[in-house]
Amino acid sequence: MENKKLPHDHGTHTLEIFKGTYENRSFEDAADIFSLVSDSTRLKIFCLLCHTEDCVINIAAAVQMSSPAVSHHLRVLKNARLISSRKAGKEVYYTVADTREAELLHAAVDKMMEIRGCDTL
Amino acid sequence: MENKKLPHDHGTHTLEIFKGTYENRSFEDAADIFSLVSDSTRLKIFCLLCHTEDCVINIAAAVQMSSPAVSHHLRVLKNARLISSRKAGKEVYYTVADTREAELLHAAVDKMMEIRGCDTL
DNA sequence: CACTCACTTAAACGATTAAACAATTATTTA
DNA sequence: TAAATAATTGTTTAATCGTTTAAGTGAGTG
Numbered sequence: 001m002e003n004k005k006l007p008h009d010h011g012t013h014t015l016e017i018f019k020g021t022y023e024n025r026s027f028e029d030a031a032d033i034f035s036l037v038s039d040s041t042r043l044k045i046f047c048l049l050c051h052t053e054d055c056v057i058n059i060a061a062a063v064q065m066s067s068p069a070v071s072h073h074l075r076v077l078k079n080a081r082l083i084s085s086r087k088a089g090k091e092v093y094y095t096v097a098d099t100r101e102a103e104l105l106h107a108a109v110d111k112m113m114e115i116r117g118c119d120t121l
Numbered sequence: 122m123e124n125k126k127l128p129h130d131h132g133t134h135t136l137e138i139f140k141g142t143y144e145n146r147s148f149e150d151a152a153d154i155f156s157l158v159s160d161s162t163r164l165k166i167f168c169l170l171c172h173t174e175d176c177v178i179n180i181a182a183a184v185q186m187s188s189p190a191v192s193h194h195l196r197v198l199k200n201a202r203l204i205s206s207r208k209a210g211k212e213v214y215y216t217v218a219d220t221r222e223a224e225l226l227h228a229a230v231d232k233m234m235e236i237r238g239c240d241t242l
Numbered sequence: 243c244a245c246t247c248a249c250t251t252a253a254a255c256g257a258t259t260a261a262a263c264a265a266t267t268a269t270t271t272a
Numbered sequence: 273t274a275a276a277t278a279a280t281t282g283t284t285t286a287a288t289c290g291t292t293t294a295a296g297t298g299a300g301t302g
Contacts (some may be wrong), residue, residue, distance in 0.1 A: 006179045008212070008248095014175045014183050017168075024161075027168070030233045031161040038156030039260080040149040047138075047148070054135045056279060058127045062135050069261060071280055090269050090278050091129070100236045108229040112151045115221045160290075177249060190291060192250060211248050211299055 033101060036080050037109065041065060042073045046096070049083050050106045053095035157201050158226060162186060163194045167217070170204050171227045174216035 006015055037043040044063050048054075054062075060070040074094055077083045082105065084097040096102050127136055158164045165184050169175075175183075181191040195215055198204045203226065205218040217223050 006182050008179055012173050012175050014173045014179050017172050026234055027165045028161040029237060030230060031159055031164045034155045035159035038152055038159040040152040043152045044148045051138050052133050052135045054133050058129055058135050061127050104232050109151060111225050113147055116150060
């Protein structure tokens, strides 16, 4: 990006856009977060946990998947700090995490649904 | 979801969440849109085009990728109506599309960057 | 009319990812 | 302590995704 020039000069400031702004790492981090909800089952689980707290087998029943599959997705979401868990007896209860990323994603998903003409929860 | 019961009754309303709200198809559609920016190079291209309009080889130079690779990503983004294009002579100019989805994604990405402590454009 | 440049398309390869199954860990209860 | 249940982990298989290479289309130029 330094002193390079664009192949064509159309009077744009295209190269300047990336100067002194987001680092490459930032794009990767942001893309990683979006990839968490780029899978419909994971998005469904996240949305569910935005509105309730429940254990693995109940979540599995709600999204109609096996426990191991749900557990796997839950781990992915938890590693990204989008959901949190608490242990109570034999069960582990999951719900949305209290982070700004989770809050943003929840808002973004709701607005996306709204744009696409879906009823809101 | 109809008259099923959860394996465990913890007094939650987990199954109710999915009743009469988003359809399964809605989750898939929303996930598809998020998957568009779940790739860092595509996110980078989208962000770039949110702030400028330029031709393929200039975009390719800015993100340091080959023209075919960029062209491929541009088509994906355009099919999803996140970006638009206009032809001028030999060149094709791309920029962000004037849709609510694009607007939402742009806002979401900016906020994501802000949360993660990045400078804004 | 041929040449060059800009872009697109197609095919192939490598890498990532999800789902299904089996096995293991951990906790409660009898 | 043994049995039962909940959840996690690891593995395998299949599919998806992104990139690259090479060929092809089309517009401008000498």
